Structure formats: structure tokens, C-alpha cells
Amino acid sequence: MRVAIPCIKLRDILRVSPHFGRAPLFAIYELTNSGFKLVALEENPAMRSIRERGEAIAQLLAKYGVDTVIVYEIGPGAYSKLVDRGIQVFLVNELVSVEEALRLFKEGKLTKAEGPTER
Numbered sequence: 001m002r003v004a005i006p007c008i009k010l011r012d013i014l015r016v017s018p019h020f021g022r023a024p025l026f027a028i029y030e031l032t033n034s035g036f037k038l039v040a041l042e043e044n045p046a047m048r049s050i051r052e053r054g055e056a057i058a059q060l061l062a063k064y065g066v067d068t069v070i071v072y073e074i075g076p077g078a079y080s081k082l083v084d085r086g087i088q089v090f091l092v093n094e095l096v097s098v099e100e101a102l103r104l105f106k107e108g109k110l111t112k113a114e115g116p117t118e119r
Contacts, residue, residue, distance in 0.1 A: 001031035002039065003105065004066040005098050014041075014098040019118075020074040021046060021053040027098050028064045036102045040064060054078030058085055070101045076116040089113040 006023030007014045017023030023044055029036040045060050046053035058081040061069065068088045072095055082089055090110040092101050104110050 001068060002028060002064060002066045003031060003036070003068045003070060003102065004028045004061050004064070005070045005101055006044070007098050016070065016072050016092055016095055016098060016101050018072055018095060020069075020071045021057065021078050026057070026060065028061070028066060029102060031106075035106070052077075054081040058082055058087070061085075061087060068105075070105055070110065071113070071117070073117050074113065075118050079113065079116040091117060 005027045006017040006020045007025050007027050008017045008023065009025065014027055024047065026042045026044060027038065028040045030039050042060060046056040054077040057078060062085055066087060068090060069082060070090050070092060072092055074089060079089060090105060091113050092104065092110060
């Protein structure tokens with residue numbers, strides 16, 4: 001299983017970004033028996049465009065075989081692009097570290113998104 005998290009770097013700590021499409025980075029992890037292993041840390045390909053952000057990001061994630069994303073907030077365009085590719089979306093309800101988000105996911109404590117969540 002591959003999991004992607006839109007993130008920002010604050011004092012050398014990766015934290016979940018407040019908004020999926022505007023995240024400067026995407027951390028991509030492989031689920032392993034012992035936890036999670038970082039596969040890639042990619043710049044957001046949509047940062048230079050205001051159009052089709054969701055599509056550009058969905059293409060990046062599909063390239064890495066991502067099947068799950070963990071977000072704080074996601075808009076309708078990005079949400080539909082991910083779901084159309086069979087990528088599940090799970091929600092954190094606080095802006096936590098990426099490590100904490102992965103721990104919560106592994107423990108089954110995150111809610112699966114039923115639609116866009118822009119707050």
C-alpha cells in the first residue's frame with residue numbers, strides 16, 4: 001500500500017498541509033510490516049498553475065502507485081480526480097506531523113472522506 005500526504009516543512013518537521021492543492025510538498029510512503037518507509041518527497045506539480053491542480057497532483061500520485069491519501073482539507077476538483085483513479089481519501093482533524101498522521105492511519109483512527117471537505 002502506498003500513502004501520500006500533502007505537507008509543509010516547519011523546522012525540519014513534515015506536517016500535514018492545511019490544503020491539499022496548495023501543499024508545497026507531497027510525501028509518499030510505502031506501508032511495510034514494521035511501519036512506513038518514505039518512498040519520495042515531491043514538490044507539488046500544480047504550484048505554478050491555478051488550473052487543473054487536482055489533475056496534475058493525481059497524475060503525480062498515480063505515477064507512484066498511491067492508493068490512499070491523508071488530508072486535512074480537499075476541494076471538489078482534487079477529490080473527484082483522486083476518487084476517479086481509485087485513490088481513497090482519509091481525514092485528519094488537526095494539523096499534525098506526517099508521522100502522527102501515519103500512526104493514526106495505521107491504528108485505524110482516521111475517517112474516510114465521503115466527499116470534498118473544504119472548510
